[in-house]
Amino acid sequence: MFFHVQNLINDIEQDEPDPGAANALQEGLGGQFGEMRTMMQYLFQAMNFRGPAAKPYRDLIQGIGTEEISHVELIGTTISRLLDGSPQYQGKKTDPLDKPGAGGAIPLNIALSEGNIHHYLVGAQGALPVDAVGNPWSGSYVYNSGNLVLDLLYNLMLESTGRLQKCRIYEMTENKTARSTISYLIVRDQAHENGYAKALETLGVDWNKLLPIPKTNAEKFPEVKKLTDLGLQSKQYTFDLAGQSEAGKIFRGLSPSKDGTELDASEQAPEGVPSVIATERFEEYAPGLDPELLKLIQATADLELADVDAMYGRIGK
Incomplete structure (x- = not known):
């Protein structure tokens, strides 16, 4: 079973709307290496897992997959906030919606030149299950071979590629809303890299010498450094209410990232921050x-x- 706490897993900073950044983040949500892929891949691997003796590996995959659900929520909410509003529209709620506000533009004028027009035409200024060029998310992305070593290798590759892409997205925008979420996901992707690398290490696969991938020295990103200074790249949560997870048998010892930290799987879940519902968007007739x-x-x-x-x-x- 899954339970939902009405908190976001990480805080989203406030900044101006930025539909271009929102569209770039769509790759991190619905792209081939995005959060929807990691969520579905790990949950399907956990559901189809065989071998009771290997339960710690199942619990590790399942715990990370459960966290990925919250990442889908986080990045989707971030996209919505980046789209929410029109920077040049200064009208009031009582103004006719087909006329410009005083000194501003018509409400949805920005949709014609920035980002993905479907965010405005189809999604009412909200996230969509697509990549950055509008391709729908596909279940064919999900890899579940049934072989533990192959699945772990593929999962490590998935986290590393997702982290690489998020580092690139970070370099594309200075928007604080976008960067607050991108930075958190960069650090958590590294934690998941560490988890899968440690699991492979216990199976005799000497993969950990390559970590972290990419070699970005992510601490040069100030938002990332704040999180790595807290050791967030070396934590893994169980999301287990009954205390039955055995993931801690694997996620322990020195970090494969060789940053001097110890892996820690003792926490059930992060504290999170309150989740706030956005105000109505009258120009979108939402919610109407x-x-x-x-x-x-x-x-x-x-x-x-x-x-x-x-x-x-x-x-x-």
Whole structure:
């Protein structure tokens, strides 16, 4: 089972909308080496895992796969925030939406020249399950051979390539919203590289000499350095409520990245930060709840609560 805590796994800094950066981040979400791929690949490997004696390896893959769900949420929310609003539009909620605001542009004018027009036409200024050129995410990306060594090798390659691409995206934009998420994912990708490298090491594969991949000296990125100084590249969470994960049998000892840190799998999950729902976007007619609809929703909710009270008694009395 999976449980959802209504927190984002990492804070997203505030900055101006940047649809170009949003589109670049789509590669990190729905591209061949993006977060949707890692999430699905590891969960399918965990679901199809065979061999009870190898449970620690399954638990490691499953724990990382569970974390990847939160990465999909984080990067998707970041894309949405980068698209949310129109920098040159200074109108008010009461203004006619087909006219420019005072001293500004029409609300969605930026869609014609920046980023991916589908973010505005199809996604109502939100993330889409596509890559940076609009190709839909494909289940054919998922690699699940059934062979433990092959799967671990492929997973390490996947994390390394994803980290490489995120380092490139970091160099493409100075937007604080984008960089706060990119930096966090760069560091967590390295943690996952370390996990899969350590797993391969226990199986006699001397892969760890190559880590980290790419050789970026990521600490030159100030946002990344703040996180590596906290040792985030050497932590792995279990996301296990019952304390049954055996991933700590593998994720321990000196880091394969040779940065002098010890691998630590003792934490269940990071603390996270509150998740905030964005305000309405009137120019997108999203969500489009007028007063009459809001009254109908409230009336429906009142009826449902009355049914619950009739069946189970008044809640909280």
